[in-house]
Amino acid sequence: MSGISRRTALRLGAYGLAAALAGSYTVLIERNIVLVNRYQIPLANLPPAFHGFTIAHLTDLHFGKLVSAAFISKLVERTNALRPDLIVCTGDYVHTNNTTAEIDQIWPLLMKLHARQGVFSVLGNHDHSADTARSLYWLERSGQNLRHQCKALERGKERLVFGGAGELWGDQLNIDAAFAASAPGDCRILLAHNPDSVDSPFNTPISLVLSGHTHGGQVVLPFYGPLVLPVENKRYSSGLIDTPKTKLFISRGIGWAIYPVRFNCYPEIAVLELVRPPAS
Structure with missing residues (x-):
């Protein structure tokens, strides 16, 4: 048989x-399982008054299918409870293409974010593919809009300048224009959803770029690395990376794309502490 x-x-x-x-x-x-991961970021030209400045970095929430409003509300509460100096958000707040429904639901939740020195946000490719006009409407209404502009935070006579790029795939980056109002010698930090933005042509000296988009690869195999990275430069997965132009920090983000899985790549709220390097 x-x-x-x-x-x-x-x-x-x-x-x-x-x-x-x-x-x-x-x-x-x-x-x-969303982890709170803390990173220390040394910046050579960081003004002394901003040594120890903390930034909570949120990105790639992908609200919609399998990421609920209750999940996002809890995420907002956890981020606020960390009491950072500043909160930054680098895009892809919604998941679905060609709809305003998710945009209109997520932004009232994002408007509950608060930090001592404010909240700065830019858009991601999913926000544009859902509906550019509606995403821009809420970005401006929220008071968090940093797209194509810069804002200076001041401590005494010293300042730290944050600027926002447009999304690489769905918008114009306009990095130089974003920092047009900054001054020579400023320590500049750029929010740009897609880390490939670092390799685009721009002339403004930037100390640090904060990005998302990659989700860290979502599935990271031991001794191999991420299976899929939706970027041209495959060095750009997650964490702090030195590039020829600037330092680049990529958060693993919160949500998912393509497949709703994560392995060896937990979602994260990234808390960045800016520090001056030790004197040599």
């Missing part, structure tokens, strides 16, 4: 169970 032995059947069953558990973990568990 043809067939498989009981031992083989049990082994195949065990493999199937293990695969099912692994799949469930990546979809149902790790994808929903």
Whole structure:
């Protein structure tokens, strides 16, 4: 009689169970565990008054399918509770294309973010593919808009300048224009959704760029790295990266794209502490 032995059947069953558990973990568990990760960012030209300045960085929320309003509300509460000096958001707040419904739901929640020195935001490619005009309307209404402009935070006579780029795929970057109102010698920090923006042509000296977009790859295999990175420069996955022009920090973000899975790549609220390097 043809067939498989009981031992083989049990082994195949065990493999199937293990695969099912692994799949469930990546979809149902790790994808929903948002870590608070703290990073120290040394900037050579950071004004002394801003040594220890903290920034909570949110990105790629992808509100919509499998990311609920209750989930986002809790995320906002957790971020506020961290009491950072500043909160920055670098885009992809919604998930679905060609709809204003998600935009109109997410922005009233984002407007509940608050920090001692404010909240600055720019848009991502999903915000444009959902509806550019509606996303820009809410960005401006929120009071968080940094797109194509810069704002200076002051402590005494010293200041730290934040600027916002347009989205690389759905907008004009306009990085130089964004910092047109800054002064020579300013320490400048740029919000740009897509980290490939760093490799675009611009002339303004920038000390740090804050980005998202990659989700850290979502699935990161040991000894191999991220399986998929939606960027031209495959060095740009997550964390702090030195580039020829500037330092680049990429957050792993919150939500998902393409597939609703995460493995070895937990979602994160990134808390950045800006510091002056030790004197040599």
